[in-house]
Amino acid sequence: MSGLRESTLEGLNRSVFDVLVIGGGIVGSRVAFDAARAGLRVALVDAGDFGGATSGASARLVHGGLRYLGTGGFRLVRTSLRERDVLASRVAPHLVRPMPFVLSAAEGRRSKCAAGLLAYAALDGFKRPLPRFVTPEEAVRLVPSLRVEHHTSHAVFYEAATNDSRLVLATVAAAARSGALVANYLRVVDLDQGKVSRVSLQGGEGTFTVRCRALVNATGPWVDLIRKMEDPGCGPIVRLSKGIHVVLRPDEEWRAAVAVSLDGGRHLYAVPCEGRVLLGTTDDEYFGDPGSVSAEPEDVSSLLEMAKGFLRPQMLGAGRVISAFAGLRVLPRGEVAPLYASRDHLLSVGPLGMVSVAGGKLTTHRRIALDALGHLPADVRPRRLSLSDASLVGASPVRDLHSRLDDPAVDHLLHLYGASATRLLGYAGEIPDALQRITPGAPDLWAQVYHAIREEWAVTADDLIYRRTTLGLRGFDTPEIRRRISRLLEGGSAAPPPDISRAPRSA
Numbered sequence: 001m002s003g004l005r006e007s008t009l010e011g012l013n014r015s016v017f018d019v020l021v022i023g024g025g026i027v028g029s030r031v032a033f034d035a036a037r038a039g040l041r042v043a044l045v046d047a048g049d050f051g052g053a054t055s056g057a058s059a060r061l062v063h064g065g066l067r068y069l070g071t072g073g074f075r076l077v078r079t080s081l082r083e084r085d086v087l088a089s090r091v092a093p094h095l096v097r098p099m100p101f102v103l104s105a106a107e108g109r110r111s112k113c114a115a116g117l118l119a120y121a122a123l124d125g126f127k128r129p130l131p132r133f134v135t136p137e138e139a140v141r142l143v144p145s146l147r148v149e150h151h152t153s154h155a156v157f158y159e160a161a162t163n164d165s166r167l168v169l170a171t172v173a174a175a176a177r178s179g180a181l182v183a184n185y186l187r188v189v190d191l192d193q194g195k196v197s198r199v200s201l202q203g204g205e206g207t208f209t210v211r212c213r214a215l216v217n218a219t220g221p222w223v224d225l226i227r228k229m230e231d232p233g234c235g236p237i238v239r240l241s242k243g244i245h246v247v248l249r250p251d252e253e254w255r256a257a258v259a260v261s262l263d264g265g266r267h268l269y270a271v272p273c274e275g276r277v278l279l280g281t282t283d284d285e286y287f288g289d290p291g292s293v294s295a296e297p298e299d300v301s302s303l304l305e306m307a308k309g310f311l312r313p314q315m316l317g318a319g320r321v322i323s324a325f326a327g328l329r330v331l332p333r334g335e336v337a338p339l340y341a342s343r344d345h346l347l348s349v350g351p352l353g354m355v356s357v358a359g360g361k362l363t364t365h366r367r368i369a370l371d372a373l374g375h376l377p378a379d380v381r382p383r384r385l386s387l388s389d390a391s392l393v394g395a396s397p398v399r400d401l402h403s404r405l406d407d408p409a410v411d412h413l414l415h416l417y418g419a420s421a422t423r424l425l426g427y428a429g430e431i432p433d434a435l436q437r438i439t440p441g442a443p444d445l446w447a448q449v450y451h452a453i454r455e456e457w458a459v460t461a462d463d464l465i466y467r468r469t470t471l472g473l474r475g476f477d478t479p480e481i482r483r484r485i486s487r488l489l490e491g492g493s494a495a496p497p498p499d500i501s502r503a504p505r506s507a
């Protein structure tokens with residue numbers, strides 16, 4: 001067990017917290033950050049890795065959601081557009097970067113497309129650059145694999161894209177820096193004696209109890225399971241819908257994302273991301289265990305089949321598919337098909353005061369967190385609550401790193417770490433291979449692995465391959481890389497973990 005984890009577990013065992021936040025996705029980590037900044041004593045725990053569930057399986061867009069205009073979601077779109085701009089300009093400019101989007105439509109839909117974009121621009125305050133129609137040649141220049149035979153109208157507008165797992169990690173880091181105690185791989189298994197003030201946690205190190213004055217349940221698809229711990233008779237407030245993405249290897253660099261509308265209100269999109277393309281998505285009601293969700297071969301083949309309508313066949317062949325992953329949207333209960341269900345978040349306060357919050361969007365996570373904090377019991381709730389645009393770790397201006405690294409490595413580190421990239425360079429003084437690439441095909445460096453193990457709570461090889469670096473997304477989850485990373489992880493936990501269930505507890 002690393003020194004960081006050991007001291008965190010000791011702290012969890014010893015202290016009484018104002019708030020225990022259950023779930024370290026984007027929502028829970030933001031709740032922890034804002035609560036800690038407001039002066040509360042905060043603990044944040046996740047059953048798996050931070051960002052390891054829905055928040056690491058998104059389309060990575062920070063966007064207004066043009067599609068939601070079709071279902072009357074004007075308020076959500078306007079809020080999301082504002083959030084997009086604040087995240088990209090102040091909260092995490094290194095991680096949330098502008099991205100052009102091509103909207104392709106069949107000829108008969110040009111006027112509908114124009115009306116939608118006009119409404120979108122109006123909700124965005126007619127900020128420049130305004131949406132504009134472009135020629136098919138310009139559309140193909142931006143999206144080299146685009147088929148322009150069926151979709152003949154093409155408009156360009158601007159959104160933003162992020163690295164979702166790293167955005168979660170940056171938020172967790174900000175929470176920790178503001179005083180929160182944070183631990184992954186610690187599952188809430190019960191409320192001790194039915195009280196929200198005593199919560200039983202289980203991790204690889206054993207089972208123990210954390211004491212707190214208030215609880216926020218930010219467990220996304222698991223929200224109803226945790227609600228039942230407080231109120232075994234309560235009915236569900238959410239239903240789940242599965243969305244998958246297929247990761248494709250393009251043969252040329254994409255300069256823009258692309259979206260098309262299909263009959264029946266469905267839409268497909270493809271988003272360039274770390275040199276790859278994410279093709280999405282599906283929207284099918286899901287009834288299984290949230291922990292078992294996966295992209296099944298039939299999901300993948302049906303998505304690839306539908307994509308044939310707007311992407312060239314060469315882009316969709318078997319050799320182009322790197323991997324696929326699935327996530328679960330949390331939607332309000334009701335009869336309406338998942339595609340048309342509201343994308344607003346859901347909040348409920350249980351009989352013992354536990355605040356449960358789920359759903360919404362990655363883009364709107366600051367507002368969701370604020371809503372959750374505003375529903376804490378009065379004796380815990382911070383006096384003044386407002387939407388903070390405080391920067392995350394790494395968001396400040398950056399020193400030039402070019403003297404030590406090549407252009408792709410510099411861009412890569414600045415994107416993922418911002419100003420904190422200079423910390424990674426520091427590993428070179430201590431570890432000879434720190435600035436060497438892990439594999440020639442990706443810009444990820446060994447320094448990222450050392451940093452993730454020491455300071456970013458990485459516990460498993462998956463944490464490193466899929467969430468701390470870009471290796472997994474780029475298709476470098478190889479046995480050799482896994483073996484080398486696992487060896488480094490073992491080095492950090494050579495001593496047997498103490499049994500914290502028997503650790504002494506002070507008042």
Ligand SMILES: Cc1cc2nc3c(=O)[nH]c(=O)nc-3n(C[C@H](O)[C@H](O)[C@H](O)COP(=O)(O)OP(=O)(O)OC[C@H]3O[C@@H](n4cnc5c(N)ncnc54)[C@H](O)[C@@H]3O)c2cc1C
Binds near residue numbers: 058243
């Ligand atoms: C396919 C898809 C694409 C999407 N694309 C976008 C997009 O492009 N842009 C956008 O803005 N939004 C997007 N979203 C929505 C966005 O991803 C979610 O709204 C957001 O990630 C939800 O975050 P969360 O923190 O509520 O949940 P989660 O990220 O699921 O976090 C919940 C956490 O709770 C933990 N947990 C569960 N049970 C316990 C327990 N007993 N003890 C401790 N911890 C527990 C889990 O391990 C998990 O980490 C997408 C969603 C899907 C499904």
